Amino acid sequence: MSVLYNILVAVHLLGMAAIVGGYLSVLKAPRVSEVMVWGARIQLLSGLVxxxxxxxxxxxxxxxDHAKIGVKLVISLVVVAVAEIGRARQKRGEGNPNFAHIVGILAVVNALIAVLWTNY
Structure with a gap:
């Protein structure tokens, strides 16, 4: 079971890389890319599993630490929601660069919470 768990952790990290990498790749002309949306979906689902x-x-x-997991879950839900809304609006020609910034920054915040929130 530990092999499956480790594979899921790797998938989770790849989801984060998709969000943050997707954000960095569109930074000059901010928009929510399909890569960012799929990264957000992968992050949420793999984190839950x-x-x-x-x-x-x-x-x-x-x-x-259930408080930490709860905070990360709420942030992840916001990231997914903003990514989905931003991508849908962009497809309709109503894109707003702030959606991309929110998704990218909150993904980094979630990664920092994962690393820095410790149980001492």
């Missing part, structure tokens, strides 16, 4: 497996499978030995 990672926490679900960690909580359900005793042999993984995971003990999550």
């Amino acid at each position: 990672i926490v679900g497996l960690g909580e359900a499978v005793e042999s993984l030995g995971k003990d999550y």
Whole structure:
């Protein structure tokens, strides 16, 4: 089960790379790209599965900080919602560069929370 868990963590990191990399690639002309939308979807779904497996499978030995997971979940939901809305509006010709900035910055904030919020 640990192999599956580690694969999911790698997928989760690839989702973050898609959001942040997609944001950096459109920084001169900000827009929400399809890569950013799919990265946000992957982040949310893989994060949910990672926490679900960690909580359900005793042999993984995971003990999550539920406050941290809750904050990250809320931010991830906002990232997905803003990415979806921004991409849909852009397809209709109503694009707003602020959507891209919100998605990119919140993805970085979520990564920083993952790394810096520790249980000391």
